[in-house]
Amino acid sequence: MTAPDFAISLVYIAYALAVLLTFGAILTWVERKQAAIMSDRIGANRAYVRIPFTQVKLIWLGLFHGMADGLKLLLKEDFKPLAYDKLAYALGPWLAIVPVLLVFAVVPFGGTLDPGRLFPSLAEWFGGRTYPMQIAPIDAGILIVFAFSGITIIGAMLAGWSSANKFSLLGALRAGSQLISYELVMGLTVLGIVLIFGTVNLGTIVERQSGTVLGFLPAWGIVYQPFAAVLFLIAGIAENKRIPFDLPEAESELISGYFTEYSAMKQGVFMLSEFIEIAVIGALFVTLFFGGYNLPWMNDTGFVFPGGHAVPLSHGWVVVLQLLTFLGKVFLLCSFQILVRWTLPRFRWDQLLRFAWKFLLPLAIANLVVTAVALWAQQA
């Protein structure tokens, strides 16, 4: 690894972290505001920042509520239960948030970057090398996603067990069985996409979604696998333990489930990881089913519309457009997840597991079989 490669990697990592943490912070506000709009309320609008020495108060639609919440969490007393397991209690929040952040390493957030063309003064240093906009462009990308999401299960279970609280323990057991069931569904739905695009490399999967099908439809995964897309989103929301799948932390039954005994910023970490996971699930869905950074009829040199009309764009504009496209799609997906959260009631516990094993899993297997047979028929 040479110095330019290293610099690019650092820039990517900084970008990914900035995006994820911003999403985590903004989504807390989006959730409140969207819920308020959906239930015909005004929503968060009290917190403000006053410009010093003036009477000008910046309210900005209540955007500063997130900041106030963050400060509150940081400044609160870190209250611990009387009898708790020190090692597991300390590990819990870390195992909940770190894998969620790491998953983003394999998600391609843009096309190919040619830093030499972007900054002509540095062209010599980069020596004409190009970089895919992805922190770790490794082959087994999808496997990384599942490997890390498996670690978050252990985080939730440890947090619940170590708190020495019966409600927490129930939450931990619920989290374990729920996440393991829905991860299976998620894995099986993704296999359909792997079959269609013939690779487990997320970068290549997005590249293969750049063309068109039947001349006008964008060749996105959702066009080939509409069924799998729905199943994946359901399983994704369940993985994130949000309503209608929020039984591990169902507040009317278990106080706050597996993180009942966490306070101050430790509890904040669990909350933040939930909001970041909304963005990560959105990013994965966009990568697998919504063509990632691709806009319809756009390629690395500009737009080519179906009529043959071409609009060339410079490299800088293409990069910016791809980054914004990806972020925009992810944001839409996040908003959709919040829409679901404020629309549906909670599952009952036995229904939740039955739904995974007796409804979603057979559907996912059927989808896989149909996809395999269709591909085989096409090749034969």
Place this chain on the structure above:
Amino acid sequence: MMVNVLFYVFGAILVLTALGVITARNPVHCALFLVAAFLNSAVIWLLLQAEFLALTLVVVYVGAVMVLWLFVVMMLDVDVEKLRQGFTRYAPLGALIALVVAVQIGLVVHVRKLGLGDTAAAVVDRPADHSNTQELGHLLYTQYLYPFEIAAVILLVAIVAAITLTMRDRPGQKVQDIGKQVAVRAKDRVRLVKMDAEARQ
């Protein structure tokens, strides 16, 4: 060079965590050490460029097996003192097993003497776009198709057996049907009886 340093670092952590598995007093801590050991062995497989195997190890063992393990361990109240009671009785058998394992490790380390060739030199540097997953899948579904399918069937049989063993009707078995409980109406449980007032005695 770098790979060697990494190997020794992660190898050392692996040995320490493995020791932790058998020395920690709390069963959940043992399970945690085991998770760490799995993660470290995954890293060592990554150093051998077996990325598919490494990630599958994490997915299967950390993401599924250890979760089920934690499930059981968290529900049990394991009494460590009781477990230690038979130590002297079982010590000779344990020593024998330890000896066998040690000999086996020795044989593997000196694998050249078994005529299997130098395994350390078998790691070939591949180009960056080499797909480990694809190659493995290709091998599994061509050369090793029958062993692979047979293993799959054995696993399926094991799953079916486990489910039938737990789901069979036993005498005195208590089953909770939440759907039925929720669907209960007051008239199923309470009978309101109208009767005339009785005369005071």
